[in-house]
Amino acid sequence: MRALILFLVFTLTVAAQDLSLPGDLTAGSDLTLKSPGDGTLYLTGPGTAVKRELKSGEDVTIAGEHLRHSGMYFAVVKQGSSVRSHKFFVAPAAAADISFLARPSRVPVSAPDAIRGTAFVFDQYANLVTVPAPVKFELSVQGGGQFSQTVTTRDGVAWVKASSGRTQGAAQFVASTGTASVRRVVQQTAAEPCNLRMRVQAQGKDLVVETDPIRDCSGNPVPDGTIVTFIQSGRNGRSTVDARVKRGVAKATLPSVPGSTLSVASGVVLGNEIRWGGGL
Amino acid sequence: MKQRLLILAAVILVFIGTVVGKAVLYAADPVASVTLNAANAQPRQVEDLTEKAIVREYGAAWQNLSRALKENNASLLDQSFVGAAHQTFRKQIEEQKAAGIATNYVDKGHKLDVLFYSPEGSALQFRDTATLEVQLLENGKVIHTEQLQQQYVGLMTVYGDRWRVRILQPVK
Numbered sequence: 001m002r003a004l005i006l007f008l009v010f011t012l013t014v015a016a017q018d019l020s021l022p023g024d025l026t027a028g029s030d031l032t033l034k035s036p037g038d039g040t041l042y043l044t045g046p047g048t049a050v051k052r053e054l055k056s057g058e059d060v061t062i063a064g065e066h067l068r069h070s071g072m073y074f075a076v077v078k079q080g081s082s083v084r085s086h087k088f089f090v091a092p093a094a095a096a097d098i099s100f101l102a103r104p105s106r107v108p109v110s111a112p113d114a115i116r117g118t119a120f121v122f123d124q125y126a127n128l129v130t131v132p133a134p135v136k137f138e139l140s141v142q143g144g145g146q147f148s149q150t151v152t153t154r155d156g157v158a159w160v161k162a163s164s165g166r167t168q169g170a171a172q173f174v175a176s177t178g179t180a181s182v183r184r185v186v187q188q189t190a191a192e193p194c195n196l197r198m199r200v201q202a203q204g205k206d207l208v209v210e211t212d213p214i215r216d217c218s219g220n221p222v223p224d225g226t227i228v229t230f231i232q233s234g235r236n237g238r239s240t241v242d243a244r245v246k247r248g249v250a251k252a253t254l255p256s257v258p259g260s261t262l263s264v265a266s267g268v269v270l271g272n273e274i275r276w277g278g279g280l
Numbered sequence: 281m282k283q284r285l286l287i288l289a290a291v292i293l294v295f296i297g298t299v300v301g302k303a304v305l306y307a308a309d310p311v312a313s314v315t316l317n318a319a320n321a322q323p324r325q326v327e328d329l330t331e332k333a334i335v336r337e338y339g340a341a342w343q344n345l346s347r348a349l350k351e352n353n354a355s356l357l358d359q360s361f362v363g364a365a366h367q368t369f370r371k372q373i374e375e376q377k378a379a380g381i382a383t384n385y386v387d388k389g390h391k392l393d394v395l396f397y398s399p400e401g402s403a404l405q406f407r408d409t410a411t412l413e414v415q416l417l418e419n420g421k422v423i424h425t426e427q428l429q430q431q432y433v434g435l436m437t438v439y440g441d442r443w444r445v446r447i448l449q450p451v452k
Contacts (some may be wrong), residue, residue, distance in 0.1 A: 005295060049383070066375075103399065130451055155433050159398075265382055
């Protein structure tokens with residue numbers, strides 16, 4: 001009986017010395033502790049180190065600014081030679097911010113899975129929100145199609161692959177969760193030329209070769225400055241002239257060699273061939 | 281002549297070792313063991329060289345962090361941390377200084393599981409199961425020691441010429 005009473009007294013004494021800590025907290029919340037008696041409190045955690053003197057019967061309040069970082073915290077209470085410690089976890093607050101990486105910044109039209117978007121979801125204190133959260137990715141270009149997909153984050157990250165649209169222009173790539181939204185611009189450019197065609201006209205002793213307006217297979221005009229190569233093959237050998245697209249067409253002057261074959265190419269795309277005059 | 285060349289080469293090697301070594305790692309303690317499992321990396325596979333670089337830089341980051349928190353010297357963070365992780369630990373050091381305390385991490389090893397490796401290869405996210413002994417010091421004396429197995433979610437990004445820790449967040 002006596003032993004039981006001693007045990008109960010000991011247990012109650014130890015319990016009285018304990019800090020009354022809540023379970024998990026949310027980042028940025030204040031924490032109020034009941035002082036277990038005179039002593040010193042040391043609170044450490046990610047981004048935090050606080051030391052407070054404890055007075056018997058007084059509450060201790062730790063302001064939310066000391067509990068902004070998510071993670072495990074330790075409250076160590078030193079009373080004389082006795083040191084006791086307690087652990088508690090501070091969880092991230094609600095999703096409030098997105099860090100959005102969109103690649104590449106320029107992409108040809110109609111390229112499958114060419115655009116990648118990665119979103120990291122954070123709370124208002126820059127903690128990675130590790131509980132699953134939906135992130136909506138939207139990719140659109142004016143007058144063109146639209147891609148939209150919602151992906152749930154895993155450990156704070158969501159990512160998506162998308163094909164570029166059929167229309168060139170500045171595509172708006174947006175990632176959003178809750179009220180947070182971030183926009184990036186992906187410039188969709190014309191792809192390789194399609195149906196490259198030229199015509200030829202004699203001008204004195206020369207031939208003027210000129211392409212039709214050059215477009216990609218989706219009908220987008222290829223950008224000015226694109227290189228087009230005109231090739232002339234004949235009995236005297238082969239010569240080439242590189243010309244840049246200007247206002248949608250490429251143009252060059254070649255010597256008039258009867259019996260020569262004229263062809264045109266741009267990148268990996270070959271155009272039509274024209275055989276000039278008589279000869280062999 | 282040959283002997284002179286050998287001595288010169290040895291001096292150059294020692295110099296390079298000292299300067300380059302210091303640029304990455306301040307701590308003199310041996311690097312704790314870091315193992316990395318990249319089998320579940322998505323959406324891109326982690327290259328062998330990247331695996332080695334992550335293991336090396338993450339180990340160095342923990343050494344620099346331990347020393348920075350023990351010596352309350354935020355400049356030791358600069359070699360390994362950027363962004364949110366740098367700010368968090370810098371704030372912790374400022375508060376430790378104000379409270380007259382310090383923290384010592386006795387690092388007993390890390391097991392990393394890669395969760396995400398960005399398509400362009402510039403960001404790598406992982407979960408670390410760290411085995412640590414955390415000591416709370418006041419006036420250089422240990423007042424409390426805690427043995428821990430703590431999980432972290434980390435994000436390392438290429439910054440400058442190497443991988444650095446951008447997020448290091450303890451998770452449940």
